[in-house]
Structures are given as C-alpha cells and as structure tokens.
Amino acid sequence: MNALAATSRNFKQAAKLLGLDSKLEKSLLIPFREIKVECTIPKDDGTLASYVGFRVQHDNARGPMKGGIRYHHEVDPDEVNALAQLMTWKTAVANIPYGGAKGGIGCSPGDLSISELERLTRVFTQKIHDLIGIHTDVPAPDMGTNSQTMAWILDEYSKFHGYSPAVVTGKPVDLGGSLGRDAATGRGVLFATEALLAEHGKGIAGQRFVIQGFGNVGSWAAQLISEAGGKVIAISDVTGAVKNSNGLDIAKLMKHSSENRGIKGFDGGDAIDPRSLLTEECDVLIPAALGGVINKDNANEIKAKYIIEAANHPTDPEADEASTSDSIWQTNTPTATKCTICLKCFLSEFLLQILSKKGVLILPDILANSGGVTVSYFEWVQNIQGFMWDEEKVNNELKTYMTRGFRDVKEMCRSHHCDLRMGAFTLGVNRVARATVLRGWEA
Known part of the structure; x- marks a missing residue:
C-alpha cells in the first residue's frame, strides 16, 4: 500500500470513529x-x-x-x-x-x-x-x-x-534559527518514548533499543537514549548495520560515521545484515529511516515490545493490523460495538487477543516524530516576536508539548475504544474538523 493510500485509509477510519459528516470528510481529505x-x-x-x-x-x-x-x-x-x-x-x-x-x-x-x-x-x-x-x-x-x-x-x-x-x-542560528532545532525530532522521540514507557511503569534506563537509520533523527535519538541510560544494541544506515548486545558506544559510532560517511566498518560491534535489523530481539524498536519498512512480510518476525515510529509512515497498515497489539487500549470496548456475525471481524478479534499477549505497542509517527515541527513552531514564534529563547527553555517546552500530546492521544484511545494510531488520528482529525466548522464551513 503506497503512502497516500495508507494515510487516507487511516484518516477515513478516524472519520468513521468520529462520525463525521460525509461532505466534511471529503472536504478535509x-x-x-x-x-x-x-x-x-x-x-x-x-x-x-x-x-x-x-x-x-x-x-x-x-x-x-x-x-x-x-x-x-x-x-x-x-x-x-x-x-x-x-x-x-x-x-x-x-x-x-x-x-x-x-x-x-x-x-x-x-x-x-x-x-x-x-x-x-x-x-x-x-x-x-x-x-x-x-x-x-x-x-x-x-x-x-x-x-x-x-x-x-x-x-x-x-x-x-x-x-x-x-x-x-x-x-x-545566525539567521534566526532556534537553538535545539537540530536535535528536536530525536529529542521528541526520547520524550514520547519516556511517556509511553512510564504508562507501563518503566523508564528508558535498562531498556534495549534497536534503531533503523542513523541520520539526523536516528543519531540524536541514539545519543539521547544512551545518555538517559538506555542500551542501544543495534543500528543501521544505508551503508550497513552493526550490533553489540552489551550496548554500542554511540559517541564513538557517531565519530566513525562522520569520518567514514556511514557506520560500515565500525569495530565496536559485529556487522549484521541490515535486512535483519528490524527483527532483532529488543525492548524498543525505532524505525527512523524510510516509510513502509515494517510490512506483512516481516511483521510476524518483530520481537520488540514497543515500536516508536520516528520515520514517516514506517508501518504499512496491513502490517499494523497483522503485527501489533495496540488493542490493549481497547480492552473495555463495549460488545455492542463489535460485529457478531462477520467472520473477518471474529478472526481479527481472535488475532488481536493473541497479539495482545505478545505485547507489541506502536506509538504512531504523527505523535512520535512531532518534536521537529514543534520546535519549528517555537522558532517561528521567536522570529515573529524578535526574541530568542535559550536552549533550556526550548527543550523544556518541547517536553511539555510531547508529554501533553501523549496524554491527549491516550484520552482519545479511551473515549473511542481504539488503538494508539487511531487515538492520534482521531485527535488530529477532530481538532481540524472543529476548526473548519467554527470558521464557517457549511455542508
């Protein structure tokens, strides 16, 4: 499924959950x-x-x-x-x-x-x-x-x-850029991961991370997670992949990548097939490269407990349905809202129960990687005001926004008996729909 079809599909599912008027739905799309x-x-x-x-x-x-x-x-x-x-x-x-x-x-x-x-x-x-x-x-x-x-x-x-x-x-920065912008998306990934793990009584420290992608987002996420006590055990980029079960030295890996234009040849771990990276055993998997990398062909092999979507659209909807147990958020769904005669729905529900035991939760991209656009907003505000913030203020404000975003998504999950992805989409679509109507949209 291409990115446009997948995104439109998620939107339409959210619109259905929200009960949007069909004309408004079409207008928003x-x-x-x-x-x-x-x-x-x-x-x-x-x-x-x-x-x-x-x-x-x-x-x-x-x-x-x-x-x-x-x-x-x-x-x-x-x-x-x-x-x-x-x-x-x-x-x-x-x-x-x-x-x-x-x-x-x-x-x-x-x-x-x-x-x-x-x-x-x-x-x-x-x-x-x-x-x-x-x-x-x-x-x-x-x-x-x-x-x-x-x-x-x-x-x-x-x-x-x-x-x-x-x-x-x-x-x-010399032309009005914001301090903290380079690290913003990676730092937002850290804050979003902290919020999700805290919901389950865990923290970054002691968790094993696998990161696909070592560009701006992946490298900052790796560095910040390592500084917070997380153990990054495997990383890949376009040149190759490296694994160290005891944890990679991220500072040395960043130096090697900068000097060699990639992580290939890094001697602080074992070279592995980049195609196997996503299925490495870990606590948290962070796809931070291209879209569509988690699909129906590899979804069942995913061993992570949590997936944090640092890239845009890294999980194909078919894989989302086949490999995740976000249904942990919908365990209180009233039976009246479920189909009792459709075999497909019955099988899907049965599959979700199995995968719920597997314990895979996906934090969707529209929340997980929103740190970059959030700090972009801070930069825009600073430019308009003509008043620059220090980096501590930028980072503190970013944490506030990311934590609040997770809380708001979780509330939508509970209100609409849906998974985290649909919680995020219903939250976003509902806010845009309300603004559209308030500005005078007419059916």
Missing part, C-alpha cells in the same frame, strides 16, 4: 492547493538540467500550512500528498497553530554540487514565492535538505518580500 513546477538550471559543466518540484498545501483551518521540503529521486505527487496530509494531523496532535503542507524536488542531491543545489533551490523558490509566506505556508528541511537550503530559500524569498526570517524554519 482534498488538498487546499497542489503546485507542480519545472526547475531548469545550468549545471557546472554548462549543460542544462530540468527537475520537477512539488508543493502540496493540504489544510489551513488551524493556521499557516507547515511542512518540509525534501530532495530525493523518488519524490512524486502521491508521496508529497500523503506527507502533506500527515502534517495536517501531526500539527493538530501536537496542538500547535498550523495546518499541513509538504514539498519536494525529484533529484538526487548527492549527484549535485553545492552551487547546483543552490541554483536549484533558488529557482524553485522563485516559482513558489508568491504561494508561501509567514502566515500562509512555512517550509522546513526534510530528507536531502538542511539549514543551508533554508537559508537560500529565506534569501531568495526576501528579494521579493523583504527580509522575512519567519518564512522558513530550520534555519542556521
């Missing part, structure tokens, strides 16, 4: 605006190259649309649409005053020089500058982009609209 532009640039060798750029602005009922811009060769309209929709629900779950958007350019950034990347970014900004803005749509970094990319967008946008630091987040 359709994007506000879809943008597709051609970006032609001169290469360093004098030839011309053309790339296709996208920006999908999904919803602005709760505030300016917000979402990253990714540079990746697999960027396509379906992916961007799915991620824009996820951002709408994610910002609502985090309870920050934003809507959702996403953008990208179909390119391989590793094949482009710095000057080519700058030219591409500036041309893309020229094509969309009149459709983004401080109170309209605020881009941020994503896969294949970084603070330098945001600096180029800020500079190009400012040529048309005057100096506007709040038009993007994830900027360099």
Whole structure:
C-alpha cells in the first residue's frame, strides 16, 4: 500500500470513529492547493538540467500550512500528498497553530554540487514565492535538505518580500534559527518514548533499543537514549548495520560515521545484515529511516515490545493490523460495538487477543516524530516576536508539548475504544474538523 493510500485509509477510519459528516470528510481529505513546477538550471559543466518540484498545501483551518521540503529521486505527487496530509494531523496532535503542507524536488542531491543545489533551490523558490509566506505556508528541511537550503530559500524569498526570517524554519542560528532545532525530532522521540514507557511503569534506563537509520533523527535519538541510560544494541544506515548486545558506544559510532560517511566498518560491534535489523530481539524498536519498512512480510518476525515510529509512515497498515497489539487500549470496548456475525471481524478479534499477549505497542509517527515541527513552531514564534529563547527553555517546552500530546492521544484511545494510531488520528482529525466548522464551513 503506497503512502497516500495508507494515510487516507487511516484518516477515513478516524472519520468513521468520529462520525463525521460525509461532505466534511471529503472536504478535509482534498488538498487546499497542489503546485507542480519545472526547475531548469545550468549545471557546472554548462549543460542544462530540468527537475520537477512539488508543493502540496493540504489544510489551513488551524493556521499557516507547515511542512518540509525534501530532495530525493523518488519524490512524486502521491508521496508529497500523503506527507502533506500527515502534517495536517501531526500539527493538530501536537496542538500547535498550523495546518499541513509538504514539498519536494525529484533529484538526487548527492549527484549535485553545492552551487547546483543552490541554483536549484533558488529557482524553485522563485516559482513558489508568491504561494508561501509567514502566515500562509512555512517550509522546513526534510530528507536531502538542511539549514543551508533554508537559508537560500529565506534569501531568495526576501528579494521579493523583504527580509522575512519567519518564512522558513530550520534555519542556521545566525539567521534566526532556534537553538535545539537540530536535535528536536530525536529529542521528541526520547520524550514520547519516556511517556509511553512510564504508562507501563518503566523508564528508558535498562531498556534495549534497536534503531533503523542513523541520520539526523536516528543519531540524536541514539545519543539521547544512551545518555538517559538506555542500551542501544543495534543500528543501521544505508551503508550497513552493526550490533553489540552489551550496548554500542554511540559517541564513538557517531565519530566513525562522520569520518567514514556511514557506520560500515565500525569495530565496536559485529556487522549484521541490515535486512535483519528490524527483527532483532529488543525492548524498543525505532524505525527512523524510510516509510513502509515494517510490512506483512516481516511483521510476524518483530520481537520488540514497543515500536516508536520516528520515520514517516514506517508501518504499512496491513502490517499494523497483522503485527501489533495496540488493542490493549481497547480492552473495555463495549460488545455492542463489535460485529457478531462477520467472520473477518471474529478472526481479527481472535488475532488481536493473541497479539495482545505478545505485547507489541506502536506509538504512531504523527505523535512520535512531532518534536521537529514543534520546535519549528517555537522558532517561528521567536522570529515573529524578535526574541530568542535559550536552549533550556526550548527543550523544556518541547517536553511539555510531547508529554501533553501523549496524554491527549491516550484520552482519545479511551473515549473511542481504539488503538494508539487511531487515538492520534482521531485527535488530529477532530481538532481540524472543529476548526473548519467554527470558521464557517457549511455542508
């Protein structure tokens, strides 16, 4: 199931639980605006190259649309649409005053020089500058982009609209970026994990973690979890995977990765097949790379007790149904709400009872990885106020937001007798639906 189909499916299930009017449901699902532009640039060798750029602005009922811009060769309209929709629900779950958007350019950034990347970014900004803005749509970094990319967008946008630091987040600190932003998503993963474990009388210390992905999110999560007493026993990235049952030395691994552009060859553990990483025995599994990595083919082999979705859409819905026991949150579901004649429902309920004993709980991406957009909101606020926060304030506020988000999701789980994923989706969709109606939507 592709990302758009999976995201739409989760939305429709949440809409059904909430009893949304069918017309309102359709209105919430359709994007506000879809943008597709051609970006032609001169290469360093004098030839011309053309790339296709996208920006999908999904919803602005709760505030300016917000979402990253990714540079990746697999960027396509379906992916961007799915991620824009996820951002709408994610910002609502985090309870920050934003809507959702996403953008990208179909390119391989590793094949482009710095000057080519700058030219591409500036041309893309020229094509969309009149459709983004401080109170309209605020881009941020994503896969294949970084603070330098945001600096180029800020500079190009400012040529048309005057100096506007709040038009993007994830900027360099010297241009108004927020302290703590680099670590924000990884730190949010830590806080979300702490909240989930605390619900079961546990803490980070002493738990065994496996992390797929060692980019910005995975590396910060690994470092912070290790500092909190967690034992990170296996990690993978695009170059390979390494395991040490006694716990990896994360500081040394980060140094090795920086010097060798990947974790391959690290001598502080045993090299393992990256494909087996997800099925390593552990307490907490953190997929922090690409989407769709947990699917029906490997779901039954997952040995973790908890899955924290640090990546966007890492769990395919079919795997979600086949491998998780989030039903622990719905053990008090009234029997009147269950189908008593449908064989499929009977078998699903039987399967959930088996998996409940297995004890796998999934903390969904729209809560688990919302630390990045939350600190982006803090950055935007600082830019508008012209008053910068110290890093301690940023981190303390982030913990407050992440902990409150988990509490709110748990309440929705109890109110609607659903799992954590549906708890998060019903929370986000309900907040957006209410804002839409309050602003004057009519059926």
